Amino acid sequence: MPTETSPVSPAVRVGNLALKNPILTASGTFGYGLEFAPYGDLKSLGGIIVKGLSLKPRLGNPMPRLAETPCGMLNAIGLQNIGVEAFLQDKLPALPHQEVPVIANLYACDADEFAALGGILARAEGIAAIEVNVSCPNVASGGILFGQDPIQAARVTEAVKKQAGETPVWVKLTPNVSDIAAVARAVEKAGADALCCINTLPGMAVDLERRTPRLANVIGGLSGPAIKPVALRCVWEVARAVKIPVIGVGGISSARDVLEFILAGATAVQVGTANFMRPDAAFAMAAALPAAMQALGISSLEELRGQLKV
């Protein structure tokens, strides 16, 4: 006897990668995934993007590394991570990567290192996609970030693509540019399979009494609800500029926020700082999404994506 099932499906595809829902966890805000296992079923997420990985373990920046700001926060963690090998050996096997796509975020300081990392991860079992973080200073060109220069961003993309084989390569853009659409187009042309918008905005906070910056690194990355309008604008601009899928990230903290990004043109989203507001945030959003879709009268996200009337 057939049972009545709700016709609402939050499933999406990012290129070839099928996700049971559009909710991914943003790199650096969900640890290596297992930290959040007590608070929800990891398998209920669309995917897990792990903390940025580098070839060698990194200590990251000195403390303090965090500051709270109005509706947001600054971080200058500085890519502390256990290194790609330790991740593949110790962390990945413990994740339910057969049932939930695990996406590796990678960080390097030159194109060769990016390529090497991409190769290692693409060959690893259980990595569904690679997210390239181009918000790092290009040492060779005097500190400007790879992601701030269309040519450099494209070069890194190509380098990783060459090593990645069948594994999709996503590129995560920085909002701190004059024209994010130009970077997006360059990276698309270089072969990226999807674009993630946005990384944090450079910001700063100070301690008046001590006359010091609140972050040892002086400048950190602003994230959280405060930046949602900027992220939404970037998604909109990028989605109109490219044909590949766009993944929205920045200040998303409710199922309605998820839908707003999809309306602006995103195919999927990432939940970052909201994971700190409560550790079950991403799980709760995944659980709430079908009802939120129903309330809007849609049964698939396809019906909403990019449907903004302007």
Place this chain on the structure above:
Amino acid sequence: MPTETSPVSPAVRVGNLALKNPILTASGTFGYGLEFAPYGDLKSLGGIIVKGLSLKPRLGNPMPRLAETPCGMLNAIGLQNIGVEAFLQDKLPALPHQEVPVIANLYACDADEFAALGGILARAEGIAAIEVNVSCPNVASGGILFGQDPIQAARVTEAVKKQAGETPVWVKLTPNVSDIAAVARAVEKAGADALCCINTLPGMAVDLERRTPRLANVIGGLSGPAIKPVALRCVWEVARAVKIPVIGVGGISSARDVLEFILAGATAVQVGTANFMRPDAAFAMAAALPAAMQALGISSLEELRGQLKV
């Protein structure tokens, strides 16, 4: 008989212009000044920067033009203004410009128009300085903002400078660039007397139910406490890059915020969105500043400016 007076003085100089305190009102958030007269003594402010003026009156953008966002707001007013002539005839004479510096903010779409506006305002009695808003699309170069290109920003600065005579020319920078320090250096070289950081960040908000943008213009400018960390970072980067005074603006809503910007290197500040949080905000900050300075153990702002220990 000499009376005991507090040795604390919030007075500052922006180049040749002496201000009784560093608190200016940000353009577009304080009308033509008189709107706020019921809520405080205009003469108690460091200065009044009026709504952006153009050669001819402008209608601005269609409605809706405002949206509230977490700890911030978006606006797409689109430079509705009565035009420079009506301002000089009807508004300026009613302001106590002998006792409080009135600064004209100006907006144009090409360098010639900027120069013409600069000339008119410089010749007018009662304008203490000119603030050039370079966050407008350069029609000739396909929509990129003047302020996003160091060369274009410098060209506009030079054009206004040539017409401005003795009247100081301030240039207000947009944060929506890869390298704000580069723009700042170019504008300094072009003769600017001070730099104002920052204008709003491009952002967007949507209405899920209606599937429309919340602003008729789709994209608007993000302001308010949400952007304070970005503004503080820009002030810090620019103050280290140039020798001319820097005026901080972005999310300032208390006397302590004022001092934070001065610590980061600002000479003066502008209060914008906080004027909407309560109409006596700028007056209250000016009144609270001496006590806040005393609490920090300083008697002049000189002692604090740029003294961040890094």
Place this chain on the structure above:
Amino acid sequence: MAQALLKASCHDAPVLENRLLGSGPAAGGIWKLVLDFPGWTLWRPGQFVMLRPGSFGQELIWGRPISIGDYQNGQLTLYILNTGRGTEKLAALTPGETCTVWGPLGNGFAQEKSASTLMLCGGIGIAPFVGYTHAHPAPEKLTLLFGHRLPLDSYPWDAFSSISARGYLEQGPADLQEFITAMREAMVTTAAEKGLVLSCGPLPFLRTVQRLAKETGARTQLSLENRMGCGVGACLGCVAEDDQGKRVQTCSRGPVFWSTKITV
């Protein structure tokens, strides 16, 4: 006109009373908020205040515009529909707390002592007519027609017990039609008497009134409820288009406009 009235001020006003009217649920209900706000010498019904409670923190930026319900002996009475994030926080105010208030703002309704005056309102648009009725020197000249969705005891309905007032509960399209027909008839009569029509309510309601005003030729004022940033004429976020194609601030040049002079 407005200029002379604008002796506005901004204070943190103590809450004297705040209670839900009627017996419905708090969300979507109407609260009567009374604030201690002495000092106004002049105000005019149809003017409004901006309210910003401390609980907005830095998260909600703008004050919320609320019509002056009534003002007597330094006490400011407001009627607030709990409809969103901001009004929810206003509804949560308790006696002893304070709330930042600035006003009186805007121009207010016309008052013509000897003209028969028809007040038309929808929903919370009833609020300014409490004070209007109270302040009017010739209440026998006043008639009120009120379209509403909540039961009458959720509104300050008893303020109209001494005038000719009728409520139209809207439960379906037929009710709405009845209300519109009643408004039209009353406007025809008022027009014939060279009387005054004053209206306040949501946008679709105002559009209907404007159409009826055109059809009946009644001298009609509309009170607009545009979203506001500053409330004082500075941000240009609340503008409406006037009959000259100019964009005028609803907060400082309105919220009350002659129906023939404004596009809604």
Place this chain on the structure above:
Amino acid sequence: MAQALLKASCHDAPVLENRLLGSGPAAGGIWKLVLDFPGWTLWRPGQFVMLRPGSFGQELIWGRPISIGDYQNGQLTLYILNTGRGTEKLAALTPGETCTVWGPLGNGFAQEKSASTLMLCGGIGIAPFVGYTHAHPAPEKLTLLFGHRLPLDSYPWDAFSSISARGYLEQGPADLQEFITAMREAMVTTAAEKGLVLSCGPLPFLRTVQRLAKETGARTQLSLENRMGCGVGACLGCVAEDDQGKRVQTCSRGPVFWSTKITV
């Protein structure tokens, strides 16, 4: 060790009680907050929870880490010093409201039944020792030395009435010296007895304890109060440097560390 304990959960917990201890002013005072939070089967004194009341809205991002004061019959008792924007909102919670809570988090203090155990605390660092004392199988083995600035009745001082406990009111440098001397003497004794020293308090206090631990050779644990983002080991915002030069999360690998293994 920590792994086995981590049966953490996240709930919106109803407030059962929240009151200011002692008779001082609310700002700078200590609040006893009791939450209805059933479900833990295992927890260890020295562990903590993250608290995030609804009043944080989106403005204050992070939960605030608060030591488990005590946990009995599904009731979670916390002692909160009202010291800033976040703890002020915690102090304002009233019975009937809920507060988001996740935990138990971190590792907790060592417990050695037969070892004489010296508890050293400064200020609100007293909180975890309430539950520690309560849960200890041999309270006669326990001694507590407490440096404080508020009167004793502002703290959960009566929790220590059945053990050897002494308070040192810090009003000036001489008082501080007396406290430090007392701590040193007690640590010397504890070291001689191969006992355990546990400490919790502000950073300068912990630095002193670490120095004394080195000088006296006492086996000493420090509970660190680093600023936290997530509380669950994910954000890497709370790290401290261990004796290997590695950066370890205070929240998930601490907050309790052996004094010899961590840099404070």
